[in-house]
Amino acid sequence: MKRIVLIGLVMVIVCGLLSGCNQQSKETANVKSATPVVLSIYVDQGLVNDDLHEVAKLFEEQEGVSVYFKERPSGDAGEAMVRASLASGDMADLLIYNSGGLFFELDPERYFVDLKNEPYVQDYIEAYTNAVSRNGMTFGYPVSNSTIVGVLYNKELYEQLGLHIPTNWDEFISNCRVIQKAGKVPVVASFKDDWTSQFLFIGSQYAVMKREPAFLKAFLEHRKSFVDSVVYKESFEKQRELYDLKLYNSDYLIMNNTKALELMTSAKGAHYIVNSGFLDVIQKEYSNAKNKVGFFPIPGSTADETGLTIMLPSSFYINKYSEHIELSKKWIALFHAYMKSHHLKQIAPSVLKDEGTFQSTDPVINRYLQDGRYTFGLEFLSEVKGDKLSEISFENSTGIITPEEALRNYNARYQSKLDQFVR
Missing domain, CATH: 3.40.190.10 (Periplasmic binding protein-like II)
Incomplete structure (x- = not known):
């Protein structure tokens, strides 16, 4: 672009010094036509x-x-x-x-x-x-492709400690306590990137569908809101539980997602609640650890409520x-x-x-897909996505606000956007 401008300036100067300036329009047109x-x-x-x-x-x-x-x-x-x-x-x-x-x-x-x-x-x-x-x-x-909200887990730690993939939340917390006693980080938190704090809430959508099957229709018709769902309330309580039980790495406030993956691939961290895109990153960029980290759905309160939430x-x-x-x-x-x-x-x-068929290369994920135990994230089913979830989840996950305040705050943000864009 600089070269084109320079040529144009030179042509103007030349035409000012020489006769035949009618040629200027032709030359300028040629310059313009050459613009990529x-x-x-x-x-x-x-x-x-x-x-x-x-x-x-x-x-x-x-x-x-x-x-x-x-x-x-x-x-x-x-x-x-x-x-x-x-x-x-x-x-x-x-x-x-x-x-x-x-x-x-x-x-x-x-x-x-x-x-x-x-x-x-x-x-x-x-x-x-x-x-x-x-x-x-x-x-x-x-x-x-889509991504799936869930839990990265270190297979080596699980094998060393004799743990099995949890099918409900109580089993997940039990695994975390065993890992904690072994001197490892039960749940890696990278809250310097505050957006990584929201996945536990987002990944509760399958549990909402199973326990409250009539909720989604009422929600999309604006007859119910987040505060009317027991499962959404529990998801904020689970965020806070991880903090209260001191299951995070001590530097959770300054750790970013890159450092978090280093913990996960070095077997210093056991779990990281994110999305499947992180597992893709591990397989591409941490070749020495690509078979050492697996993935499972965010556990629901019961095995029946444990399934995949897919993000489009x-x-x-x-x-x-x-x-x-x-x-x-x-x-x-x-x-x-x-x-x-x-x-x-x-x-x-x-x-x-x-x-091809709706499937995954990961055997655990593929089993859930083939059994039809999945749903899609709420933001892909609704005409509006509530904002500030990262900020609210961060505050709840670090003890700044209570789960009840988190639920009310997020509900208020959603209702505000609903009024702005729909009504």
Whole structure:
């Protein structure tokens, strides 16, 4: 770009010194026509992975178009920047953003291109289609596989201490006490990254479905709220129980998720309540420990309430006001072809039906999937996602507020967003 600007300035100076300045408009037009087309994609910091880079390289070769990944912060700050970019007309050609409740809050019919007639939409599983569709229009394409909320556990520690995968919460706490007596960290906490504090609450969705089967319908119809669910209340109580029993690492306030994985892979930590994406990271980046860390669902109060909560992936959305809509559609089509041809089975199942059956490479997870003992996270079933869950979970998990306050606070945040975006 600097070179193009410099050439333009030189031409202006030359025309001022020489006769024949009518040539200026022709030369300027040539400079403009030489300006390369750039396809811009707006994405959270740190989420531009190898697949995106590889597809960008292929796209540039096939279309002669540069791909620019414009990064934003993650969390609340990033969400605010996305809404501001849409409102100001400064959105990139493509947006990578959550599916489900957070996406619906963006007013998709106003800002994004309907993809329902694109052939790949027929490949979506129903849950994903619902999470990116409104009023008969479908707006998204999945960036990755799903993830599953659960517990990473160190297999070596379990074997050394004669432990078995817990099927209920009491068994989980019992295992933690044995681990504590052995001088290891029962539950690794990485609250410097406060978003890692919320997974125990998020992963309670399967238990809600089993114990309170009528709750979801009433919740989605706005006849009930979080405070009406015993299971949601218990999930905040379980967060606090881990703190009260001193089951965390002593440096839980300053530990980040990278250090947490080091504890888990070195057998100094026994459990880490996160999502299956962390297990994928271990298998790719900690090759010496990839068979030493396993995964199981967050235990419910009973074995019957123990199952998987699946989180649907973020998606590509095409900006309705982009100058490159057709080019953006070509990007998604190429990404779809690439993911199908390079598909590798991962811990969490794909949301594309033509990628095989709904299964996992992990035997424990796969057993739950095959038995149908799973549901999808609430934010993918609801039109609104409550905010500040990370902050509220952090405060509850570190003794700042009580579980009762946490439940009331989160319920209030959800109701506030519901009033803002729905009513």
